[in-house]
Amino acid sequence: MSGLTSARGMLAMWGESCVLSLLVRTHGGARRVERRGTPMPFRVRQAEDPEAKAAIARAASELIADDDAVIFDNGTSAQAIAQWLAGRPITAMCLSLHSAVALGAKPGANIFVPGGQVEPDTLALSSVAVASALREFRADVVVLGSCSTSLEHGLATTTYDDAENKRAAMRAAARRILAVAPRKLNHVSTFRFGDIEDLHQLVTTTDAPADILAQIRELGVHVITVPAGK
Template sequence: MIKEQRFEFILNKIKTDQQVTYEQIAGSLNVSEDTVRRDIDQLYRNGLVSKIRGGAMLPSRNPLTFQDRSNILSDQKDIIVAKALGFIKEGMTVFMDGGTTICALAGRLPSDINMRIITNNIPAIQLLVNYPDIELIVLGGVYERNSATNTGTVTCLDLERYTADLYLMGTCGVDDKFGVTATIESDAHVKRAMLRRSKKTVSLANQKILHQAEAFRVCDFQDLHAMITNMDSDHADLDGFRNLGVQII
């Protein structure tokens, strides 16, 4: 079977089953798993599939709007927020980027905390202005509707003026092999800029995006200081992330 026929089979199988494994496809086509892995890598680079651990799935809707994401996984966000609050200390300078989990966190900070927050997250700004002792710095840039953030060259240049004690990163995809990834290229640029200018980076990752790789690379998993999830730290889904020098919370 030629490559194009394999591509067609893989895409049809994913549409039917929602996700596939390398082993399943290799068995169905009587080819090696390495061949299937290379095929899926090419389909992924063309934006036709999303990678998961050991296989592939339908790509994320391109992409979910901010309002879509605000209305789902609220219980998971509550758990992540409770854990993330332990990293935030009085007097810190903190980067916060886009995402609905970041917004949930912005609404639950201690009412009297004295700190500085630098962000491009427009909905979070509307929450943070209510804290009298937070110095709020808003990054400029081009407004990106799907993520509800300011992005682009201006945003990245603005970030070069600051150094943060902590970067709380909203996360689109994270995998022990492919690292941290984003669904929007301009968002990936901003995340990399925040990472470079931060002393410590903590990824906020719900269970749904674990072992998933989106199109635009942000960093290696080992570039993180910690990853906070909604799961218990000994959950089996986190086994692939252990022993990589990153704290799992």
């Protein structure tokens, strides 16, 4: 998809005044403005770096074993991982209906979702419902996404509820995997939910800054890199 086509698509979805506040002109198109406290629509995030997202998701899915109990975070990264795991015999607690639907595309998994209110757009469950459900659930692994992964400021996201959900998921899981695009490394978002050293594994692409990855490895995190087009 070209930058022009992408911009036109966003204009069609939300209208000119909304989109122009989210875009900055680049050579040959436009890219979204990075604002710490601005949650981006799910469809926009889903369309970002599609080849990298698919490669990262596939690599992360290979870290999940049959019969694992898995918590799926509520973002686009978790949804992409769920797509690769559809049909696998796992027990899943999905913090978003997007991930639950992706995982349920093929029979095989036992899928659970917390009760309570569903947020528009992200289809995430409310933090109160998630906290209650995860008090009674223990997982082998959680697959997480983040809006930012900073050596100085840690793991962060754009909303308070999302940070609460991620903290609860991390507490409930024995192993924590973060799937993250290179552009989110050393970016800073609003609400912190953990430290990089809280992670066990981090999956990204080979074009991520080598110096940042080296420092993350020094914190004891197993870093896995894959080509973006794999």
